[in-house]
Amino acid sequence: MSDGAISQDEIDALLSGVSVDGLNASGHVGNDPTHHFDIPTLQKMADDLQPKTEENINKYTGATFKVDKPYVEQANRDIVLSKIPEVVVGVNADYTTGIKGNHLYIISPEFALKLFALVGGEAAAEVDDMVLSVVSEFIATHIAAEINILDATGKASGLANATPETVNDSKAVIMFPQGDFVLASYPITLESEAFTLWECIGGDAAEGMTKALGGGAEEPAPIGAVDMGGAQMGGMAGGMAGGAQMGGMPNMGMNMGMGMQQPMGGMQMGAMPNMGMGMPMGGMMPNMGMNMGMNVPNVQQLQFPNLQNGVAGGEQGNIGLIMDVFMEMTVELGRTKKSIKDILGMGEGTIIELDKLAGEPVDILVNHKAIAKGEVVVIDENFGVRVTEILSPQERVNELN
Numbered sequence: 001m002s003d004g005a006i007s008q009d010e011i012d013a014l015l016s017g018v019s020v021d022g023l024n025a026s027g028h029v030g031n032d033p034t035h036h037f038d039i040p041t042l043q044k045m046a047d048d049l050q051p052k053t054e055e056n057i058n059k060y061t062g063a064t065f066k067v068d069k070p071y072v073e074q075a076n077r078d079i080v081l082s083k084i085p086e087v088v089v090g091v092n093a094d095y096t097t098g099i100k101g102n103h104l105y106i107i108s109p110e111f112a113l114k115l116f117a118l119v120g121g122e123a124a125a126e127v128d129d130m131v132l133s134v135v136s137e138f139i140a141t142h143i144a145a146e147i148n149i150l151d152a153t154g155k156a157s158g159l160a161n162a163t164p165e166t167v168n169d170s171k172a173v174i175m176f177p178q179g180d181f182v183l184a185s186y187p188i189t190l191e192s193e194a195f196t197l198w199e200c201i202g203g204d205a206a207e208g209m210t211k212a213l214g215g216g217a218e219e220p221a222p223i224g225a226v227d228m229g230g231a232q233m234g235g236m237a238g239g240m241a242g243g244a245q246m247g248g249m250p251n252m253g254m255n256m257g258m259g260m261q262q263p264m265g266g267m268q269m270g271a272m273p274n275m276g277m278g279m280p281m282g283g284m285m286p287n288m289g290m291n292m293g294m295n296v297p298n299v300q301q302l303q304f305p306n307l308q309n310g311v312a313g314g315e316q317g318n319i320g321l322i323m324d325v326f327m328e329m330t331v332e333l334g335r336t337k338k339s340i341k342d343i344l345g346m347g348e349g350t351i352i353e354l355d356k357l358a359g360e361p362v363d364i365l366v367n368h369k370a371i372a373k374g375e376v377v378v379i380d381e382n383f384g385v386r387v388t389e390i391l392s393p394q395e396r397v398n399e400l401n
Contacts, residue, residue, distance in 0.1 A: 035203030041215030101205025
C-alpha cells in the first residue's frame with residue numbers, strides 16, 4: 001500500500017490513457033520498443049476473418065450486413081484519431097495468454113445503436129449500459145473467430161483475452177496501444193448505411209500474431225556487404241572475385257601500383273589481359289592498395305547527457321500546468337455479468353447481485369482507472385466515500401487486468 005500522493009508519471013499516464021505505472025500490457029516500461037510489423041501476414045488474417053465477420057454479425061442480428069475487404073496498415077494514435085468520430089464506443093480486450101498485448105476495437109455510436117435495435121427489437125435513445133452489453137457480445141464473436149484462426153496454426157496454444165471492457169466516451173480519452181500499432185479497418189454496410197469496425201492491435205500482440213501465423217518481418221541486410229553492380233565487395237577487405245563486372249563504377253581512378261591512373265568505366269574485369277603483373281586480372285587479386293576514392297567515416301561513441309539533474313524542478317513545473325484540469329472521479333460499488341436475455345427481462349423490483357461483499361471497500365476510479373479504495377459514508381443527504389487505501393502502482397496494474 002502506498003502512503004504518498006500520485007506521482008507526475010502517473011498523472012501523465014492518466015491524462016494520456018495508459019497504465020498508471022508506466023507499464024504496457026506486455027510489461028515494458030515507459031515508451032514501447034520498436035516493433036517490426038509484417039503487414040502482409042496480418043492482412044491475410046484479416047482477409048480470412050472477413051467472411052466469418054459477415055456470418056457472425058448476420059447471425060447475431062438477424063439482418064443482412066455486408067462486410068467488404070478489410071484494410072490493414074501500420075498506424076498510431078494520431079492516425080486513428082483522424083479516422084474516427086469525436087465520440088466512439090471502445091472495447092478493450094487485451095490478449096493475456098499465449099499472445100500478450102493491447103487489443104482495442106472501436107465503432108461509432110450510430111453503429112452501436114443499430115446493433116442494439118436489431119438484437120433487442122427496439123431502438124434506444126442513447127448509448128447506455130444495455131447497448132454497450134450488445135456491442136461487447138458482438139465484439140466477442142470477432143475475437144473468437146480471430147483466436148480460432150491463430151489457434152489452428154498450432155504455434156500459439158491456450159490463447160485468451162481479458163474480459164472486454166466497453167465504454168462510450170470521447171475519442172480523446174480512449175486507451176489506445178502505445179507507440180505504433182496495427183490498424184485493421186472492416187467496412188460494414190447494411191442497405192444504404194455504412195459503418196466501420198476498427199481493430200487496433202498493439203505491437204506485442206501484432207508480433208505474437210505474426211509468429212503464430214508463420215510470418216515475420218524481413219531481416220535487414222548484413223552491414224558491410226555492399227552490392228555494387230553485381231560485385232559483392234564485402235567491405236573491400238581482401239580482394240575482388242574474378243569476373244566481377246565493374247561497369248556500374250565509372251572512372252574510379254584505381255591506383256594499380258604501376259604509376260598510372262586507369263579508368264575502369266564499363267570495363268569487364270575478366271576480359272583484361274595480363275598487364276605484366278604476373279597474373280591475369282580475371283583471377284583473384286590480392287590486396288593491391290586500390291584507392292577507391294571512398295572516405296572512411298570517423299565513428300565515435302555517442303555520449304548521452306545525464307538526465308537525472310533537474311528532474312524534480314521540471315516535475316514540479318509540469319504538475320503546476322495541470323492543477324486546474326478536471327478529471328472524472330467515480331466510485332464503483334461492484335460489478336456483475338448478465339446475459340442479454342436476463343438484461344432484457346429485467347423490470348422494477350429486480351435484484352442484481354454484485355461481486356462485492358457487504359462492508360467490503362469500494363473502488364475509487366479516475367478516468368476509469370482504479371487508484372484507491374474507500375468506505376461509503378453519508379454527508380448530509382448525499383453519499384460520499386472516505387479514502388482508506390491508496391493503491392500501489394503494481395496493485396493499480398492488477399486492477400486493470
